[in-house]
Amino acid sequence: MTENHREFGALLRIWRDHTTPAAVGLYAGSRRTTGLRREELAALAGLSVDYIIRLEQGRTVHPSAQVVAALCRALPLSDDDTAVLHRAAGLAAPVGAISHLIPAGVERLLLRTTDAPVAVFSADWWLLSWNSHWAALLGDPAALTGRDRNLIWRDFTGDHSRVVKTEAERDAFRDTLVADLRIAAIEHPTDTNLHALVADLHGRSADFSARWSAARPARHESNRKTIDHPRVGALTLDCDVLNAPGSDVHVVMYSAAPGTEDASRLDLLRVLGVEAFTA
Structure with a gap:
């Protein structure tokens, strides 16, 4: 025994x-x-x-x-x-629908982080919450409605992001998003909203379908991104994706090395405040 x-x-x-x-x-x-x-x-x-x-x-x-x-x-x-x-029993427990609730500790982190743009996404990349610095950098997401609040849907059906990507960077970004979404679909096989999102993405985007068929399930990773801001110009920032222990929400944070021009522009954005999201 x-x-x-x-x-x-x-x-x-x-x-x-x-x-x-x-x-x-x-x-x-x-x-x-x-x-x-x-x-x-x-x-x-x-x-x-x-x-x-x-x-x-x-x-x-x-x-x-x-x-x-x-x-x-x-x-x-x-x-x-x-x-x-x-x-x-040596088995993986079944998982139900993806939670869109933000753990209290993550919510407190979001409220207390004022010197960096931070947002919280669900496991299927719905934008759940953000701080004012995030809105100042990328535009206020409060203007987004419906599935435009979903990062993957927006990227494959008409992205209006300020993030500048080369063709290679766009390919890499989409590959990581689709691979991460496949993880969510595997871990939440009974989530009807998630599977409806995937089905509708297949119907709207041949590019998504091709990447879904070829994707190796993998977690989204941190990288560097360039943001073309209409008021302060281009910023190249580190974009870190963190996962809260005991939860499957993604905490996404932008930062710049201290003393750099990018850090100065990021600080200036905090002073300028929120600008509405525009297409």
Whole structure:
């Protein structure tokens, strides 16, 4: 018996003991314990009582994803507890829809960062929030509506960005966006909004379809970008993409090396303030 098998069995017993019959729609009746009986869990999960016993005793090797999912539904477990039980079984936990909620810590970081343009995107590259310096550099995203708030949609269907790209840089940028979106699609197979976005991109852009077919799933990486600003001129900045621990949101930040002309222009933009986004 391996340590993982013992841990899985222990977790299963703990959650069975802490799940009341009322929580799963069963009549409690007269019983010595408050939790579910093995027979009840077996019936709810569509498994045999003997199989439940072997799972709890760690005598069954590698329960399938279908079995673990059935147990999670039967108990029923929260998303966090579902992930823990899957990991104990040596499986990757299923992931639902992409969250568009910004963790409190990331929101505080956004509010406190005043000397650099910062924005927060979801895993499928919807713009969720930004600071005033971001709006001053790239134009105020408040003017964008619908799918124009999605970075990938806007890039493949009519980009109006101030970011200047050579043909090679545009190709590299689109490749990384599509590769990252494929990661999101793999990790969130039941997200209907995400898959509708991908389907509509296929319908609108042959370039997207070609890149999607060829893309190797990979995370978006940091790089350097040149922004052609109508008031302060061209700025070449570092663009860093950070992922918050425990969340799949992307924190994107622009910065310049201290003492450079680019840093001076970036500081000037903070003083000039927000300018509305224009096509």
